[in-house]
Amino acid sequence: MYKLIALDMDGTLLREDKTVSQRTKDALKAARDKGVTVVLATGRPIEGVHRYLEELDMLGENDYVLSYNGSLVQKTKNKEIISKRTLKGSDAIYLYNLSKELKVNIHSFSENEGLITPKSNKYTLVEADINGINFKEFNFDNIDAEDNMIKIMMIDEPEILQRAVNNLPKELYDKYTVVRSAPFFLEFLNKEANKGTGVELLAQHLGVKREEIITMGDAGNDLHMIEYAGLGVAMGNAFEEVKKVANYITDTNENDGVAKVIEKFVL
Structure with a gap:
């Protein structure tokens, strides 16, 4: 049963x-x-x-x-x-720098700050709207490395995001749980x-x-x-x-x- x-x-x-x-x-x-x-x-x-x-x-x-x-x-x-099971601010900084290389947008759910993004974009607006929450623009270079991040997401048009997925460093999959929750959402979670x-x-x-x-x-x-x-x-x-x-x-x-x-x- x-x-x-x-x-x-x-x-x-x-x-x-x-x-x-x-x-x-x-x-x-x-x-x-x-x-x-x-x-x-x-x-x-x-x-x-x-x-x-x-x-x-x-x-x-x-x-x-x-x-x-x-x-x-x-x-x-x-x-x-x-x-x-969460991530750290250091992970957000690392993935933010990677997102700049891959030319995709990024946002993160911070335990202290809520939904944050370096710059407002279509899919952060989608995320906020789906969940009925607000987001704030936040300089990711100023994130405290020890802050708790619940999850970090690369977000963009599906074809742009797919290109990023194709170019992700292989070691990322050893470091994080990486899941594609929607064609425009790629999520990075604590490995466990x-x-x-x-x-x-x-x-x-x-x-x-x-x-x-x-x-x-x-x-x-x-x-x-x-x-x-x-x-x-x-x-x-x-x-x-x-x-x-x-x-x-x-x-x-x-x-x-x-x-x-x-x-x-x-x-």
Whole structure:
């Protein structure tokens, strides 16, 4: 029997208009009524998921969220942190200098300053808008090397970002978890942080076994958790690399793919 379901949001739980269908809401409620823990596992900060947590009634004593692609695992009600894996200001400075060489834009989520970018750009505006947060322009040369950075992102038009990806130094992949969460977002996380380790840490906290977990996602940042789970599910609209590692491929996010998995395997 499955006891934990971890859901990506954009491209998975959410339809293209960023809403959750009634069928999906009903399936989630029915699973939770059976005692299954349902968590959102997202690249967003907790502020960017709050309205969905509210809408889905996931702000109780025993509700959790994986934010920043698993860098933070916390309770939704009081934001108590179960696990935290971050980067340093020195990483932001290093990646900023690299971004100048690669000619791409960059921004970072700083624990102290929030969303910061050396200069305002289209995709930092997109990030701020998606999450309902503000950002500030900040001189990255002045970042304190010891400051905590939750994640750092290279952001740009997909073809410009792809060129940068093709030219990333190979050692970067040894130093960071590197995930492409959208065609215009490339994320750098603590080497030990990803949605898979986030799900694993939460499962340990809850006493849930690996084979009792379902994860669902569509993009590169979902790969780790789809590989980790007893039942790793790719959406019908998922990247090919995600479909390749999944145990099961469901319908698309527009056609209640999440609800169909819960109805088939849980209810």
